[in-house]
Amino acid sequence: MSDLVTLKIDGIEVSVPAGTMIIEAANKIGREIPVFCYHSKLSTVGVCRVCLVKVGTPGFDRATRQPILDVAGNPVIRFFPKPMPACSTPVSAGMEVITESKESLADRQAILEFLLTSHPLDCPVCDKGGECPLQDLTYAHGRGESRFEYQRKHTSPKKIPLGDLIVLDTERCIICTRCIRFQDEIAGDHVLAIENRGRDAKVVSYTEPKFDSKYSGNTTDICPVGALTSRDFRFKDMNKPGVRIWELTNVPSISNYCNMGSNLVLGTHVGEIRRVMPRQNELVNEIWLTNKTRFGHHFHSSSHRLTAPLIKENGKFKQATWEDALSLIATKFHEAGEHIGGIAGPHLSNEDLYLFQKLFREVLNSNNIDHRICLNSAIDDDLAYEIGVGIGTDIGQLAENSAIFLLGSDLDEEASMLYLRVRGAVRRGCHLINANGRYTKLDTVANTKLRYNYGSAVHLVLGMTATILDEGLEDKNFVYARLEGIDKLKTKLQAYTPEKVADITGIDADIIRQAARDFAKAENGIILYGAEAGNDTALHASIRNLALITGHVGKKDNGVTAILPHCNSRGAADLGVIPHRLPGYHPVADEIGMSAKEMLQPNHGLQAMYIVAADIVGEVVTCKSAIETTDFVVVQDLFMTETAKLADVVLPAKAIAERDGSYTNLERRVQVYDPAILSPTPTCWADWHIITAIAGRLGAEWTHASADGVMQEITEQVSLYKHMSFENLTKPISLERKRQHYIYSGMSFTADVREGVQWATRAENQASFFELKFIEPENDMPQSDIILVAPRVAYDGGMLISQAEILANLIQQPKATLSPSVAQRLSLSKGDTVQLTSSVGSVALPIAIDGKLPDNVVLTPRNLAGSVAEQLLDGHNIFIGVKIVH
């Protein structure tokens, strides 16, 4: 902790860490100094000059070097002749600041007058109106009239589209550069710049497509004027009449696209979502949202929504009553007996998932349930239950004494919010080791870049672990107090020294050793691992060992987490929607049920299937026959998906904003969302409600009448979730914390700021013991010159996102991306088609060329239209050897 410095602001004494800027010190005592260019999340530039204040320091006698005192014995303050910018003047001991001196107020008025000479004051037709800092500050400090009587910037270009999502009105821009700094510093997408000089200066995007960033929407939030606005909300720009900001009703919610569970506000107007804004949660998304979350809400109002139960008769769906549909389901489920299986998507709320497993286990007496559709869901492991990341972990605060070991994940695509936070940690000095088989965006900031051969990530981890034990870098206290089996592990690892794994991983032994040292020596260490590292027990065991021997477990800012694919993948595992575990990771008492993989094999032997919020056929087209051959299939969803088309009964569910519920993010943080709008019709029911109704028809006497009622039962039944009562989850953060962090003061929308609740892992219990496990890695390196890698991407072919017209151009189309030299070797150029053949299948794809890709990799994302990559994968790993033929 740095030294505290005490100063006086407007006569009030305040102590802040040395190096703090005056503006932040003033915030601490509730003095808000007006400013445009400064933003506490961005670097300081000091250009708008609105925050000028009067500053003085104690006078010192030059000869004696003693402070000069007045007759009363108080130090004499010497005020600087010039006003100082509060945003970029650091505090010093004994300093005195007057925030509203006569001179400062005059300066403020002067600067506002200057700014308004180049601002059109077109507030009546500006989307920012009502939550606009320029409007607010002009109201508070402006002259009330302008002496500038010339043609304003009206002639500057208006409505310049910066890509599909953002519109720039240059005549409103006051060149504060917040947008540019956000893109450069937070997002790492260097796509904006200032062009020209002086008054001709303007913000430009120099990429093609324009403003090419997954995070661009955030610039519309931090723009202190209406220069950057979103096309989605823009006044009268879309086909709907515009709505003013103050007409919106703001409801707190959680992103259904984000595995971090980004907090957001749904701005609704007459029962419709009109915009999505971030809701500050410093532990999750700070004040940012991805464009996918911000603009992907249109599925709610889609005209393709299911509005009534449908029953298939003679191959055609007919609208039915809930009464008829439920009766039919009860009869058929009853008939199926034990030959029934259920698949529930990881987008469902915790309440839905809990009741889903309860229906199967308690009413239908079956363990045949799963949420993992082939490889698209959680990597099955116990690491989250055993270790996870420590409670209170805040990647948003990680700094110099910390290290992050990122293994096999492109966070920018797979966990965009986590990408922003990891990038921020690196900026603050956290050491990032980025290991993957190919270039990923975090390589631009990573301290150590490790490029392993696909399939050898486990060897890399073993090599690092061997180094740590060999050099005695393990956390000896932790090893002594809480671990067993260290000697056995040491013996086993003799076969995996850095020298021995250098060949198979393709990484130099010294580099492995250095990475191991960096990770072991850091005070805090976090391992994040994704599917590009592999998907086997040997890998998980090796990651577990690495975390344990370094003692990076069971405490804040330490631990392990998988990069889970969906917003509630964690909750689905926590609440037992897996064939072998009950809620809370208890093993099933009786026989282990069928996994999704088994249920989706052609000869699965099931008579009935209940599929909730999972477009299985859309995601993996090869599963079609398994569903077709099932006698009775119920699909419960928002849309007539490819899977629903095969069903016998289709049930219309409520979308997230139409109901309440909770999600558990990949850091095990449980967060609730509130109902904001009504469903298209009253015949759409919440998933938990439908499940309860089915259970009722089958004779169960459940009494759930609300999602929080279900959560109440979960808190009683599942000890992991015992603190997750709605009361706890909806508790606003303390006033003190709010003052510390709250940034959005001055903006018109309000919504509760909550931080959610994390459940404790086994490691959190300081009395728990761990046995080190070693599992010999199987050599499952793809035996091929070319390896197909199929990671998830942000803009996938999902049903919900495809309802957002505004994002349509961003949705990725299936293609095979190759390195230039491979393309050259095969005489391929952009747009050509290749045939990719693996041991599983063969598909034709158009190619793209990417100079950053290694020569042995062909990249084809999963979850795209037609599930092309899935047809080549063997259902075990997301990489596989392929042959390419022109």
Added chain:
Amino acid sequence: MTNKYLDKHVLLRNKDIPNIRDINVYIAHGGYDALKKALTVMNPGEVTQVVKTANLRGRGGAGFPAGVKWSFIPPNVKPVYVVVNADESEPGTFKDRELMGENPHQVIEGIILCAFAVGAERAYIYGRGEFKNTFVPLKKAIDEAYNNGLLGKNIMNTDFSMDIFLHLGAGAYICGEETALLNSLEGYMGQPRSRPPFPAAEGLYAKPTVINNVETLSNVPPIILNGSDWYRRYGTERSPGIKIFSLSGHVKNPGNYELPLGAPLRYLIEELGGGTMSGLPIKGILPAGASAPMIPPEHFDVMMDYESMAEANTTLGSASFIVMDETVDMAWAAEKMVHFFKHESCGKCSPCREGNYWLEQVMHRIRSGKGTSFDIDLLTKITHQMTDNCFCPLGEFAVNPINATIKHFRSDYEKYITL
């Protein structure tokens, strides 16, 4: 006898010695002797100390003591850079151009001495974009220095090695401001940085950096060679030494003149400059291009040193005197200068970006006969709103032409007011 105050040129030696831009001629006339002295019998600290004792003040305009600047370089941080500010853009200033074009080896020797003193191994010369012709002889001189073992590895067979790189800007006045220069040199937009950190702590590529003007560095070799006592014989107690004065405007003999600091302005204009071409009386003199307040006739007897100029409510700056005779309409002159500042404002901070634009608009209105007397006061008010509020000196200086001309020549404005 060069002039009444100086027996021979110290900086513009090209005026005394033909072809001194050739390395052999330069060496034959004592060139690189100072470097030899520094490298063989002095240590870096002593070099800095001599410059400090000589109280060589920065010739770019601010007048900050060069030796003090050098001593701010932290001893333990490497690398250290020397950056030579050759972005001579102040209207009416053309001294560095002559130094680099006609006596380039003295500049180079000064750079090497500075680098030796502060422990730098790389020096960058940042030249004004329009200086591409001037850079031809300078580049040639640098090549000659390399060929003679005066640059590169083991200079003069000592342990000291250094390189000089030339870089031309794209033509922006603001890049004469040292931090904007650094941004431009790094490839960013030419806009000033916040200070602190000062360049001595975090300058080029965030490393300790000394930035000196070309003329400042040209003073170093004679100081090292002859000692600080010799140097302090020239000039005044607080403004010691020799300075080049660029004289232009309505004078018979415009050009660069070398004089000790503290010489009378009247001597420069009337004896050296030969008075006005037209023979008409002088109306006003700009002492430092467009940036400094104009000198009205009552101050024509001022001495040309930092302190005396300040007493006359102006600054010495880069010492470029633009003389205007009675025929000049001072409102017209101010409009030209306001246009210049509006054109050169980088746009980073609001008061400079918007203020200069507004000033120009009001000036246009007055000069086109559409103004009222309110507009003259408005000009003053706008300048007040800019003063002390700008990010860097550009915006602060931009108000000088208007304020000084309104103060001393208000009638030139009033004659446009017909409404």
